[in-house]
Structure formats: C-alpha cells, structure tokens
C-alpha cells in the first residue's frame with residue numbers, strides 16, 4: 001500500500017489527524033492494534049477547552065457536540081468549610097465543555113474520512129530519516145502488511161513504538177498518588193465540576209452527561225480498585241466533597257466502572273525525527289488534574305495537519321520544520337499547569353505542605369490575578 005501519511009494509532013490524535021488531512025487534500029492510512037469497538041468504548045477524558053470545541057466545529061465535527069455537550073462557565077474550588085466558584089467567562093472570556101472522549105471518537109468514526117486498518121500487531125517503523133519511510137505490521141488474518149509513505153505520524157499513545165524511534169530527551173515526573181475513578185449511573189450532584197482539597201486526599205466531582213457522573217478520589221499508588229467497596233467509595237467521596245456543607249448533598253448511585261489511574265508527567269523532545277512526527281500522548285503525558293491530555297492531542301494535530309498539508313501539497317517545509325518547537329511551547333505550558341493543579345490539590349501527609357496548599361488556594365480564590373491565571377490556563 002502507498003499513501004502520503006501513514007498514521008500509527010486510531011485514538012483521537014490519529015483519527016482527527018486523518019480527518020484534517022483529508023479535508024486538506026492529503027491521503028492517509030491509519031493502523032491500530034485494537035478493534036474499533038474497543039477504542040470507541042474507552043472511558044477517558046471528558047473536558048474540552050473552548051479552542052478544541054472551535055476546532056472540532058470548524059472541522060465539521062460539532063453537530064452532536066453542540067446538541068449534547070454541556071457548556072460550563074467555570075469550576076468550583078473548595079476545601080473544608082469553603083466552596084468558591086471561579087467563573088472562566090468572567091475571568092478569561094472562555095468556557096469549557098463536558099463532552100466525553102468516547103463521543104469525540106464516535107464523531108470521528110461517523111465522519112468516515114479516515115481509512116483505518118484495525119487489529120494489527122507487530123507495528124514497526126522503518127527508514128524514518130529518509131524520504132521514503134514505511135510501516136510494517138501483521139493484519140488480523142495473519143497477512144503481512146506494509147504502508148509506504150512520505151511521512152509517518154506517531155499517534156500511538158505512551159505505549160506505542162513511535163516514540164522509541166525518536167532519539168530524544170525525556171523529562172519525567174511520577175507522582176506519589178493515583179486516582180480511583182468511578183463512572184456512576186446517577187445525575188451529577190453539581191452543575192459544574194468540583195475540585196476539592198481535603199486532609200484525607202483530593203476528590204473531584206466531574207460528569208459525562210445529565211444522567212452519568214464521573215468522580216475521582218486520591219489514593220496511594222498501587223491501590224487495587226476491587227479493595228474499595230461501592231459503599232466505601234461513596235462514603236469517602238461524601239466526606240471529601242463536603243456532603244452536608246451549606247446544605248449541599250452528594251447523591252450516590254449504581255457504579256458501572258471503577259479503575260485506578262497513576263499520575264505522571266512526561267515530555268519527549270523533539271517531537272520530530274526526519275519524516276516521523278509525534279502527536280498526542282506519544283509525545284507527552286500530563287496528570288489529568290488540569291484536563292489537558294485530550295486538548296493537547298487536538299492542538300498537536302491541528303498544527304501538524306497544517307504543516308503536512310503545506311509540506312506535501314505546496315512543497316513548503318517551513319511549518320513542518322517549526323512543528324516540534326511550536327507544539328512544545330504549548331506542551332510545556334500545559335505540563336506546568338497540570339503539575340501546579342496537581343501539587344496544589346493532592347495531599348502528601350506533610351502538615352507544612354498542607355498549610356502552603358491552603359494558603360495558595362485562598363490566594364487563588366481571593367485575588368483576581370490568581371483566579372484569572374487558573375481560568376486562562378484551564379480554559380485554554
């Protein structure tokens with residue numbers, strides 16, 4: 001097979017890149033290890049920045065998002081005895097949207113613009129520093145496959161082979177805690193997300209729709225999700241989120257999913273090697289506290305699609321040459337913001353740290369500059 005861009009990975013980065021390239025008149029083929037159903041059902045991100053919503057809308061992917069997504073003006077930030085609303089529209093002129101990654105994935109599949117070969121194995125990259133790179137793999141029926149291309153886009157997440165094909169420097173931070181996340185068939189007990197600092201650990205009340213809630217608890221690394229009963233989870237969430245505080249109530253409901261998510265920051269530089277370009281989680285991971293992972297993947301491919309259209313249609317290499325440096329500026333901004341939110345809200349057991357965190361939280365909610373800084377970064 002021959003195409004212009006061979007894309008590895010059919011997550012949001014890979015499928016959106018194929019979609020944007022098709023709109024720009026550039027052909028692409030995507031290879032993916034998992035099945036289409038598996039990728040579409042993976043529960044992950046749920047918050048889209050205003051700029052991601054604008055990009056998806058301009059790319060013709062906004063109909064369901066605007067019909068079913070929920071626009072939020074801001075978030076609640078709280079600690080025991082205190083709850084404060086930060087209004088991003090007022091502070092930064094931008095909102096955020098609750099719209100699950102699963103829904104973005106469904107919209108991309110429904111658009112039908114990406115040619116995807118699902119359930120491949122043994123993906124390998126070859127000759128990435130030449131003008132004729134290629135990808136080999138084995139198809140689900142055991143037949144060997146090969147895609148010759150002008151460019152390879154590594155959109156295969158943090159466990160894929162692409163990032164290992166880039167001789168690069170990695171920056172990494174592993175945090176000493178994880179998130180126990182649940183999905184529950186119950187209407188959210190809040191109109192907008194609640195980020196809660198608590199001496200027992202951080203808690204987050206998020207949501208996926210008017211009938212589905214998503215909630216998280218800070219837990220020690222290595223926690224086994226099955227060690228927590230549903231009752232224990234709801235009791236702990238009620239305590240950390242302030243059930244009863246000023247009459248607010250957390251309504252529990254049937255838990256349909258339970259998982260533990262380790263917290264990690266990771267940046268690989270550069271994001272390009274010869275004719276191989278990395279995008280999304282293949283190049284960087286952020287802890288989910290700042291809701292940035294999916295949004296960063298969307299920004300990467302917005303930049304990369306423009307660069308590849310210019311390179312492959314107009315033979316103009318300037319945007320492709322600038323891709324890594326340009327993308328990394330935003331990656332590092334989001335990496336800092338995600339680290340800042342994470343370290344401000346997660347408890348370490350150290351009483352000195354706890355006092356610093358509370359002081360910082362008080363400053364964020366009482367200073368317009370502090371609140372605007374959080375709003376600008378969160379809303380993108």
Ligand SMILES: Cc1cc2nc3c(=O)[nH]c(=O)nc-3n(C[C@H](O)[C@H](O)[C@H](O)COP(=O)(O)OP(=O)(O)OC[C@H]3O[C@@H](n4cnc5c(N)ncnc54)[C@H](O)[C@@H]3O)c2cc1C
Pocket residue numbers: 008009010011012013014031032033034039043044045046047101120122123155156157158159160161181261279280281282288290291292293294295296297
């Ligand atoms: C529990 C959880 C909660 C999150 N919450 C948020 C949030 O609130 N907000 C936010 O913005 N982000 C969040 N994120 C992060 C967000 O989900 C990721 O940043 C996003 O999925 C990145 O998209 P991607 O396409 O780069 O990578 P992925 O979604 O990981 O897609 C990579 C694809 O490559 C495929 N692949 C891997 N290896 C190969 C191979 N060898 N050959 C072919 N294909 C391969 C994989 O199967 C996968 O489909 C969360 C993540 C998790 C896990």
